[in-house]
Amino acid sequence: MTTSAIAGVPGPHGSGASAPALAVTELGKRYGGVQAVDGISLSLAPGERMGVIGPNGAGKTTLFKMIAGDVSPTVGTIDLFGRDVTKLDTARRARLGVGRTFQVSNLFRDMTVLDNVRVAARGGSSQARIFWRTQGLRDEVTTRAIEMLDSVDLTSRRDDTVADLSHGEQRQLEIAMALVTEPSILLLDEPAAGLSAAERTTLRDLIESLPRTLPVLLIEHDMSLALGLTDRVMCMENGRHVVTGTPDEVRDHPTVKEIYLGRRDKK
Ligand SMILES: Nc1ncnc2c1ncn2[C@@H]1O[C@H](COP(=O)(O)OP(=O)(O)OP(=O)(O)O)[C@@H](O)[C@H]1O
Ligand SMILES: [Mg+2]
Structure with a gap:
């Protein structure tokens, strides 16, 4: 990975x-x-x-x-x-x-898999989501998010919405969202x-x-x-x-x- x-x-x-x-x-x-x-x-x-x-x-x-x-x-x-x-x-x-898995309910189900990881990279809160949307893409965040999706084997699901993922794929996404914060634990x-x-x-x-x-x-x-x-x-x-x-x-x-x-x- x-x-x-x-x-x-x-x-x-x-x-x-x-x-x-x-x-x-x-x-x-x-x-x-x-x-x-x-x-x-x-x-x-x-x-x-x-x-x-x-x-x-x-x-x-x-x-x-x-x-x-x-x-x-x-x-x-x-x-x-x-x-x-x-x-x-x-x-x-x-x-x-501290990196921790987000509960499934904390995933933004209407957003794409990649966008969820981008939001997590920016702090994971709904405020971060708004900030990110208004600020547009930041390249290093996107690059890191893409790397993380690759590491959890979700590259092929990158542009799908979370609602379309299986439970297993949602868990993979939750782990990617935890890892993208660069946790120490x-x-x-x-x-x-x-x-x-x-x-x-x-x-x-x-x-x-x-x-x-x-x-x-x-x-x-x-x-x-x-x-x-x-x-x-x-x-x-x-x-x-x-x-x-x-x-x-x-x-x-x-x-x-x-x-x-x-x-x-x-x-
Ligand atoms: N917010 C809460 N308010 C009241 N009681 C609670 C609350 N959260 C947990 N409990 C009670 O505390 C005990 C431990 O629950 P907990 O969810 O931590 O167990 P668990 O080991 O995670 O169980 P499971 O394997 O079912 O997930 C249970 O008796 C539960 O009913
Ligand atoms: Mg439990």
């Missing part, structure tokens, strides 16, 4: 060569009577790929949203490259190098959800092909996908930590086996 547009890690935003890319400490989130995330800690080294797995309602998406800055934690802290970002909003975290929330087996294979190959220098936190219900793509995996259930280890260690853990192979809820 094209990697030239992706920032080095920790990149220009990094504040310490030896600091973890991401450090989550005793993070908790309560929604009324529900403790969605309960005392979760994790650390992601520069260049490491980590998976977070767990059954429905485990708290994975809530954890993701706290790391991305969509949701404020009730307790705990989040550090990126040695800097405490717990109080920073999504836009400031993005400027510090990439957060993916259940990228394979709702995809066919063939689309999952394409997506797995795409994530696999990302530069090894880019730290990735992959939140994923699908255990085989998460374990196949990551160096280390954390399993959570009911908001709490179950085990963190290598994919083999996690696969063989009795509680993980019970969750994924036992009688409990499956997606």
Whole structure:
């Protein structure tokens, strides 16, 4: 894939060569009577790929949203490259190098695939969209967007509108939109959800092909996908930590086996 547009890690935003890319400490989130995330800690080294797995309602998406800055934690802290970002909003975290997949609903469905990546390159907001439209094309943005579409194998869909893409292609586009921001860390929330087996294979190959220098936190219900793509995996259930280890260690853990192979809820 094209990697030239992706920032080095920790990149220009990094504040310490030896600091973890991401450090989550005793993070908790309560929604009324529900403790969605309960005392979760994790650390992601520069260049490491980590998976977070767990059954429905485990708290994975809530954890993701706290790391991305969509949701404020009730307790705990989040550090990126040695800097405490717990109080920073999504836009400031993005400027510090956090790349994350956009939800499908955040794609501009009436716009072309290429234009979506252009908008993402300019900051991703609807304001950026208006600014871009009124300012006209900027060549370096277009070039970067085209490179990114090539890297996620969407060149042939460049001029189609998002509404015409398959779910799998939309996920590829979401990843292109995250990469075009030149992130220092990439957060993916259940990228394979709702995809066919063939689309999952394409997506797995795409994530696999990302530069090894880019730290990735992959939140994923699908255990085989998460374990196949990551160096280390954390399993959570009911908001709490179950085990963190290598994919083999996690696969063989009795509680993980019970969750994924036992009688409990499956997606
Ligand atoms: N905005 C919210 N308001 C109230 N409760 C919430 C909210 N978001 C999540 N929850 C609750 O927090 C718990 C964890 O939900 P979360 O979506 O983080 O789980 P998940 O691991 O991502 O599950 P899934 O595999 O289904 O995506 C659930 O009990 C959920 O109902
Ligand atoms: Mg979820």
